[in-house]
Amino acid sequence: MPDRLARYETKLRQLQQKGRWRVLTGPGGIDFTSNDYLALAGSPRLTAGAIAALERGVPVGAGGSRLLRGNHAEHEALEAEAAAFFRSERMLYFGSGYAANLAVLSTLPQRGDIVAHDALVHASAHAGMAMGRAEAISVPHNNADAFDDAISRWRKAGGTGHPWIVVESLYSMDGDKAPLPDLAELANRHDGFLVIDEAHATGVHGAGGRGLAEELEGRENVVVLHTCGKALGASGALVGASRVLCDYLVNRASPFIYATAPSPLQAASVRQALNVVAAEPERREKLQDLVAFANRLVADRLGFAGSGSQILPVIIGDNRCAMQIAERMQADGFDIRAIRPPTVPKGTARLRIAITLNVDAPTIVRMVERLAQVMAEERP
Numbered sequence: 001m002p003d004r005l006a007r008y009e010t011k012l013r014q015l016q017q018k019g020r021w022r023v024l025t026g027p028g029g030i031d032f033t034s035n036d037y038l039a040l041a042g043s044p045r046l047t048a049g050a051i052a053a054l055e056r057g058v059p060v061g062a063g064g065s066r067l068l069r070g071n072h073a074e075h076e077a078l079e080a081e082a083a084a085f086f087r088s089e090r091m092l093y094f095g096s097g098y099a100a101n102l103a104v105l106s107t108l109p110q111r112g113d114i115v116a117h118d119a120l121v122h123a124s125a126h127a128g129m130a131m132g133r134a135e136a137i138s139v140p141h142n143n144a145d146a147f148d149d150a151i152s153r154w155r156k157a158g159g160t161g162h163p164w165i166v167v168e169s170l171y172s173m174d175g176d177k178a179p180l181p182d183l184a185e186l187a188n189r190h191d192g193f194l195v196i197d198e199a200h201a202t203g204v205h206g207a208g209g210r211g212l213a214e215e216l217e218g219r220e221n222v223v224v225l226h227t228c229g230k231a232l233g234a235s236g237a238l239v240g241a242s243r244v245l246c247d248y249l250v251n252r253a254s255p256f257i258y259a260t261a262p263s264p265l266q267a268a269s270v271r272q273a274l275n276v277v278a279a280e281p282e283r284r285e286k287l288q289d290l291v292a293f294a295n296r297l298v299a300d301r302l303g304f305a306g307s308g309s310q311i312l313p314v315i316i317g318d319n320r321c322a323m324q325i326a327e328r329m330q331a332d333g334f335d336i337r338a339i340r341p342p343t344v345p346k347g348t349a350r351l352r353i354a355i356t357l358n359v360d361a362p363t364i365v366r367m368v369e370r371l372a373q374v375m376a377e378e379r380p
Contacts, residue, residue, distance in 0.1 A: 019319030019349075020340055029335040031358040032367060037204050037310055038283045039357035040233025040273055049272030050265060058268050062261035067250070070261030078267040079238070085274050086210055086226065087218045088240030092249055093270075095262040097199055097227040098124040100237040102131065103253035104195060104223060105166065108245060109134035112161035114154045116147050118178070120171050122197060123343075134164065141171075144182035151190050163192035169212035170200040173344050173352060175307030177212060184216050195223045203231030204310060209277040209284055220244075228266075232273040236262045287357055294355045294364050301372045312353040313339075314371070321378055322349035328374045334367045 015021050027034070040046055053074070054060075062070035075093050083091040094100040105128025109115050113134040117125060120141050129136040137154075140146045151163045165187050167178040180196065187194040198211040206214040209231070216222045220242045228236040239249070249256055276283070287310065295306025304314055316322040319340045326338035329351075340349045351371075355364070 019323060020342075027335060029330055029333040030363060030367070031335055031356060032353050033335050033337045034354060034356060034358070035200065035230035036233060036358060037200075037231040037287060037354070037356045038233065038277070040231070040276060043233065043276075045276050046233055046269055046272055050269050053265055053268035058264050060263055060265050062264055064261065065257065065259060066261045067257060072261065072264040072267070074264040074267040074271070075261065078271050081271055081274060082226070082238050083240065085208075085278065086224070086238075086240050087214070088224065089218060089220075090243045090246040091238045091240045092246050092256065093262055093267060094237045094239065094256065095259060096235065097122075097197075097225065097229065097237040098127070099255045099259060100225050100227075100239050101125045101197065102128045103249055103255040104225065104239060105129050105164075106131035106255070107249055107253040108193070108195075108223065109164045110161060112159075113164060114151065114159055114161065115164045115166055116150050117166035118142065118168065120174065121166055121168055122172065122199070125166055125197065129166075134161070141174075142176065142178060144179045144186060147183065148186055148190075151186070151192070155190075163187070163190050164195060165192060166195045166197075168197040168199065170198075170205065170309055170311070172200050172311065173339060173350070174313055175200075175309040175311030177309070180213055180216060184219075184222070187221055193221045193223065195225075197225045197227075199225065199227035199230060199237075200309075200311060202226040202228075203273075203277050204284060204287065208281070228270045228273070232270055232277070234269040234273055235266050236270060238270075283357060287355070290357070290359070290361060290364065291355050293361055294353075294368075297364060297368050298353075301368050302375070310355045312355065314351040314353060314375075316349050316351065316375075316379070317347055319349045322351060325371075325374050325378050326351055328378070329367075329371060332370055332374075334370065336367075336371075 064070035079091045101124035109132050111133040115129050115134050115136040116139050119138045139150050165183050196213045201211040203209045205212050213224050217224045223241045226238040228234045291310045298304050299306050322338040326336050329336045339352045
């Protein structure tokens with residue numbers, strides 16, 4: 001191998017030795033791993049909506065950035081309808097949740113501000129903060145007092161800007177909920193802003209599926225991100241904020257300015273998904289019943305306290321052991337994936353079990369019973 005590639009080969013071998021080697025695998029078996037919580041991704045409703053959009057002339061591609069020729073009527077219709085649905089003053093549609101977090105956190109916090117983020121926020125949030133001009137500090141997970149202390153220390157040290165509190169409403173790898181009312185009070189008291197990533201709550205939690213931040217959205221110091229590729233079954237992400245902050249993103253956010261606009265066809269699909277969420281509350285009700293059932297079963301049979309949400313982490317600890325258990329479950333027809341560092345903290349490799357409407361209660365029982373057997377055989 002040429003010397004110029006040897007360093008990459010060495011690092012790949014190191015990943016293998018640490019049990020962190022990654023490969024691409026397609027879906028197979030019963031879905032216990034996707035974020036398609038409401039089973040909309042392949043639903044007849046979204047399929048019919050996409051066909052109807054194509055028939056009325058909605059293009060697949062935008063052909064340019066939103067600020068050039070890529071701004072389509074479907075983008076603007078989606079943003080208007082989503083703003084009304086989520087009760088936000090304005091919304092902007094991005095091509096992905098990663099791009100949205102990158103835009104918000106690299107653009108809105110200014111030099112002299114402080115970004116206090118939960119230790120477990122998404123990698124995209126870390127990427128945005130790294131690109132931004134504000135100092136960023138990590139705060140212990142779900143600890144409102146620690147946020148208060150961190151901001152107070154910054155003020156005492158001479159901080160004169162505005163604090164930005166960055167959290168997920170429902171954490172993607174642990175399935176637990178942020179103390180949003182306490183954090184909103186902190187943001188108000190410290191003359192700051194609260195950024196809430198609703199990626200795993202949108203469509204599933206809150207009145208009407210509006211998310212866990214539904215009572216906070218629309219405030220001038222609250223920015224909310226709604227991912228469209230999880231419970232909504234499509235792709236992209238919506239950022240809800242005041243008109244001033246959205247205008248600032250349009251004018252200053254590089255991930256918005258320089259990216260080709262999201263597919264107008266996908267914007268039409270998100271519009272259809274929001275209509276389904278509003279018109280079919282029985283989907284959420286059925287999912288919540290399954291979630292409660294699965295949480296009880298995991299606690300009874302596996303000895304793990306349930307998260308209370310549709311995301312159920314089963315902590316294994318060792319990377320290789322987690323991979324072996326996942327591979328055996330996949331071989332038995334259950335699509336369960338292992339999550340390893342650096343996605344999760346060192347020593348907390350886990351199975352991330354997602355409960356969606358793609359399964360039913362008897363299937364959950366079969367999965368948990370088999371998982372209990374495999375774990376008993378594989379764990380030291």
